[in-house]
Amino acid sequence: xxxxxxxxxxxxxxxxxxxxxxxxxxxxxxxxxxxxxxxxxxxxxxxxxxxxxxxxxxxxxxxxxxxxxxxxxxxxxxxxxxxxxxxxxxxxxxxxxxxxxxxxxxxxxxxxxxxxxxxxxxxxxxxxxxxxxxxxxxxxxxxxxxxxxxxxxxxxxxxxxxxxxxxxxxxxxxxxxxxxxxxxxxxxxxxxxxxxxxxxxxxxxxxxxxxxxxxxxxxxxxxxxxxxxxxxxxxxxxxxxxxxxxxxxxxxxxxxxxxxxxxxxxxxxxxxxxxxxxxxxxxxxxxxx
Amino acid sequence: xxxxxxxxxxxxxxxxxxxxxxxxxxxxxxxxxxxxxxxxxxxxxxxxxxxxxxxxxxxxxxxxxxxxxxxxxxxxxxxxxxxxxxxxxxxxxxxxxxxxxxxxxxxxxxxxxxxxxxxxxxxxxxxxxxxxxxxxxxxxxxxxxxxxxxxxxxxxxxxxxxxxxxxxxxxxxxxxxxxxxxxxxxxxxxxxxxxxxxxxxxxxxxxxxxxxxxxxxxxxxxxxxxxxxxxxxxxxxxxxxxxxxxxxxxxxxxxxxxxxxxxxxxxxxxxxxxxxxxxxxxxxxxxxxxxxxxxxxxxxxxxxxxxxxxxxxxxxxxxxxxxxxxxxxxxxxxxxxxxxxxxxxxxxxxxxxxxxxxxxxxxxxxxxxxxxxxxxxxxxxxxxxxxxxxxxxxxxxxxxxxxxxxxxxxxxxxxxxxxxxxxxxxxxxxxxxxxxxxxxxxxxxxxxxxxxxxxxxxxxxxxxxxxxxxxxxxxxxxxxxxxxxxxxxxxxxxxxxxxxxxxxxxxxxxxxxxxxxxxxxxxxxxxxxxxxxxxxxx
Numbered sequence: 001x002x003x004x005x006x007x008x009x010x011x012x013x014x015x016x017x018x019x020x021x022x023x024x025x026x027x028x029x030x031x032x033x034x035x036x037x038x039x040x041x042x043x044x045x046x047x048x049x050x051x052x053x054x055x056x057x058x059x060x061x062x063x064x065x066x067x068x069x070x071x072x073x074x075x076x077x078x079x080x081x082x083x084x085x086x087x088x089x090x091x092x093x094x095x096x097x098x099x100x101x102x103x104x105x106x107x108x109x110x111x112x113x114x115x116x117x118x119x120x121x122x123x124x125x126x127x128x129x130x131x132x133x134x135x136x137x138x139x140x141x142x143x144x145x146x147x148x149x150x151x152x153x154x155x156x157x158x159x160x161x162x163x164x165x166x167x168x169x170x171x172x173x174x175x176x177x178x179x180x181x182x183x184x185x186x187x188x189x190x191x192x193x194x195x196x197x198x199x200x201x202x203x204x205x206x207x208x209x210x211x212x213x214x215x216x217x218x219x220x221x222x223x224x225x226x227x228x229x230x231x232x233x234x235x236x237x238x239x240x241x242x243x244x245x246x247x248x249x250x251x252x253x254x255x256x257x258x259x260x261x262x263x264x265x266x267x268x269x270x271x272x273x274x275x276x277x278x279x280x281x282x283x284x285x286x287x288x289x
Numbered sequence: 290x291x292x293x294x295x296x297x298x299x300x301x302x303x304x305x306x307x308x309x310x311x312x313x314x315x316x317x318x319x320x321x322x323x324x325x326x327x328x329x330x331x332x333x334x335x336x337x338x339x340x341x342x343x344x345x346x347x348x349x350x351x352x353x354x355x356x357x358x359x360x361x362x363x364x365x366x367x368x369x370x371x372x373x374x375x376x377x378x379x380x381x382x383x384x385x386x387x388x389x390x391x392x393x394x395x396x397x398x399x400x401x402x403x404x405x406x407x408x409x410x411x412x413x414x415x416x417x418x419x420x421x422x423x424x425x426x427x428x429x430x431x432x433x434x435x436x437x438x439x440x441x442x443x444x445x446x447x448x449x450x451x452x453x454x455x456x457x458x459x460x461x462x463x464x465x466x467x468x469x470x471x472x473x474x475x476x477x478x479x480x481x482x483x484x485x486x487x488x489x490x491x492x493x494x495x496x497x498x499x500x501x502x503x504x505x506x507x508x509x510x511x512x513x514x515x516x517x518x519x520x521x522x523x524x525x526x527x528x529x530x531x532x533x534x535x536x537x538x539x540x541x542x543x544x545x546x547x548x549x550x551x552x553x554x555x556x557x558x559x560x561x562x563x564x565x566x567x568x569x570x571x572x573x574x575x576x577x578x579x580x581x582x583x584x585x586x587x588x589x590x591x592x593x594x595x596x597x598x599x600x601x602x603x604x605x606x607x608x609x610x611x612x613x614x615x616x617x618x619x620x621x622x623x624x625x626x627x628x629x630x631x632x633x634x635x636x637x638x639x640x641x642x643x644x645x646x647x648x649x650x651x652x653x654x655x656x657x658x659x660x661x662x663x664x665x666x667x668x669x670x671x672x673x674x675x676x677x678x679x680x681x682x683x684x685x686x687x688x689x690x691x692x693x694x695x696x697x698x699x700x701x702x703x704x705x706x707x708x709x710x711x712x713x714x715x716x717x718x719x720x721x722x723x724x725x726x727x728x729x730x731x732x733x734x735x736x737x738x739x740x741x742x743x744x745x746x747x748x749x750x751x752x753x754x755x756x757x758x759x760x761x762x763x764x765x766x767x768x769x770x771x772x773x774x775x776x777x778x779x780x781x782x783x784x785x786x787x788x789x790x791x792x793x794x795x796x797x798x799x800x801x802x803x804x805x806x807x808x809x810x811x812x813x814x815x816x817x818x819x820x821x822x823x824x825x826x827x
Contacts (some may be wrong), residue, residue, distance in 0.1 A: 013486070015403045015818065018313055018321035022412030026467075028495045030419035033463040034426075041456045043435070054448075063336055064408075080485070084405040087481040095473050095511045102519025106534055114542035139538030141533055219531035222540030229526065 028056030140221030152287035166195035196242035321406035332389030343377035343709035364594030375444035397808035400488025422465035448535035490826035502567020520549035551602035566700030576652035577644025578803035583636035590629035650724030686746025717793030719755035730778035737771030
């Protein structure tokens with residue numbers, strides 16, 4: 001059994017020293033959420049509490065990941081630990097899949113059940129609260145504002161090309177890493193980060209266009225809510241992925257990561273591909289069909 | 290299951306800076322610990338504290354319901370108490386208790402030095418106190434004139450009530466987010482530990498049933514908690530950012546919230562119960578002095594229940610107006626869960642069959658669990674019937690049913706585990722006399738509290754209402770008396786645990802004569818790094 005062989009090669013499992021970072025991170029999250037709640041309900045100290053929380057979180061991210069990188073460079077992690085990280089990342093991504101599934105579920109529900117039913121009230125019950133509402137998609141609902149839906153074949157198509165290309169460049173970087181061709185690794189990673197940033201810039205432009213010219217806002221009923229929540233959370237994940245890829249790029253430029261030991265790269269590459277697949281679903285189900 | 294072992298030096302634990310490092314002491318030890326036993330102790334202690342907090346809330350409710358009419362509190366405050374009671378008991382008492390078990394027991398039972406991701410483990414725990422604070426803070430703030438109190442929608446947070454509710458809803462949304470992150474971190478850690486840290490020779494089909502139960506639980510958490518997170522995020526957006534997920538004016542639907550909520554909410558029931566079902570066979574086998582009957586059947590039953598649990602959610606709102614085919618599907622899918630559940634019951638009973646049974650406190654709780662949780666299962670079948678549910682829906686019948694499931698099934702299951710493993714954890718024996726007193730008071734007062742609620746529900750008393758018609762007075766009075774006895778008898782438990790940890794009689798490594806499994810081969814209490822040297826499982 002390979003699991004046992006891996007253990008035999010490793011004399012022991014790495015159990016880290018006591019650490020204050022998780023406690024600090026939780027405190028930061030508490031301040032951030034508490035401040036956000038107060039801000040949303042118009043209590044004055046809200047933004048300041050949020051700022052404090054965000055500061056703590058930022059510090060912990062630097063310090064905690066810094067320590068992990070130090071441990072990794074110091075040779076603390078071997079095959080046995082590496083396998084734990086891989087399993088952990090897989091199940092983390094699985095939970096992310098389910099998070100997006102909730103929003104896709106809301107989209108399907110509104111599009112195939114609630115909007116058509118509101119349009120069919122006259123036919124089904126002989127009376128309706130919303131005369132003239134047909135329930136055709138895209139819809140902002142019977143009382144929603146007028147809006148123009150986002151066309152798939154403008155910026156979204158370009159963004160699809162960008163993200164698919166970034167999937168290719170990250171794979172090119174991976175091959176470079178495996179064969180210890182460092183230039184290919186660094187160039188591939190740089191291209192991936194650049195494509196991610198370009199995607200985000202275009203998405204920001206698209207949102208601006210939607211709000212100022214199309215009347216497409218968060219408040220634009222079923223279409224607006226699902227459009228912005230799905231693409232927004234996706235964009236947030238692209239942002240996180242881009243930041244993580246930049247950190248890995250910084251590390252590879254310093255000579256970190258070897259052909260044998262590079263979970264940091266692979267974990268983020270998996271994450272990036274996951275974000276890619278979500279985008280393809282978005283492109284087909286939100287923009288196109 | 291063969292757990293015969295020979296100890297050969299294979300693997301253990303090593304540290305960043307080798308031995309001779311200093312451990313922080315005092316409060317800092319608990320804040321910074323990466324040790325699975327310390328973290329398990331924190332989970333269990335937190336769960337016990339929150340169990341009393343949630344209990345006090347519901348005792349106030351029971352006082353209000355002692356007589357018809359409004360005497361103690363405003364209806365708004367009553368609404369806050371019932372909703373926060375549920376969230377506290379589910380997320381801050383039962384789930385942390387189960388995670389505490391996992392932390393303590395899984396490394397001991399599978400022959401691992403620690404959990405696979407110790408720092409993540411620490412974070413998973415330390416997200417809980419802030420979340421509990423967010424849940425209860427609005428009560429305190431309202432005393433100072435800030436806001437209108439805690440979540441007043443019931444724990445299900447149904448739209449549109451929750452869209453229109455006060456800022457307590459926002460607190461609950463973010464509490465749920467933090468609790469959700471904690472659950473996912475804990476689940477990832479448990480899955481990775483079980484997959485990657487088992488002793489050499491321990492194949493998946495030699496894995497202790499407790500670990501199997503938790504493995505399925507962890508998968509369910511990863512599949513459903515993010516959906517709850519999505520649902521409350523939509524709720525937040527509807528409340529503050531102008532979206533219309535749950536409003537017909539924008540093409541949304543309040544019923545969408547119910548679908549999303551119960552896609553999480555129904556598996557949550559099994560999330561609370563699977564760890565308990567996993568520990569039951571160990572306890573029953575130990576005190577029957579017989580091997581576990583039907584190990585494989587129980588593993589497959591866990592799996593079947595895990596799969597079925599995510600495809601039955603709409604039975605929680607049969608009365609909302611669904612198409613008939615959907616009603617029939619959800620009815621039969623729900624009822625089919627009773628098949629694998631019956632497999633578990635019969636395996637537990639068959640384990641006892643012709644055994645040399647003795648009735649120590651854990652065994653008493655296990656037997657009480659089987660009988661009372663059986664009532665939960667049978668009344669669940671009644672509720673799953675679409676035609677009958679029209680009468681039972683949103684009545685006290687439902688309240689009684691899920692307290693048979695979650696108190697008699699969940700809490701009494703947790704008590705079973707605590708009494709069973711306490712000698713292992715503390716190295717000392719608890720008082721058997723107090724334990725038995727605790728069991729009998731709990732079992733009797735539990736039935737005194739909740740059995741009348743079945744009749745109240747059948748007679749038509751709706752849940753979540755602070756006042757009621759005169760005809761319900763007697764049963765409510767009995768229920769309140771039962772609740773107070775039930776609540777105060779838990780103090781015996783706390784006292785017993787405290788006395789045990791402080792200075793009970795010394796417990797041997799194998800605290801129970803009939804026990805088997807890797808955890809009983811370590812000293813009581815086990816060494817700091819549980820299995821420095823991994824055992825070889827034959």
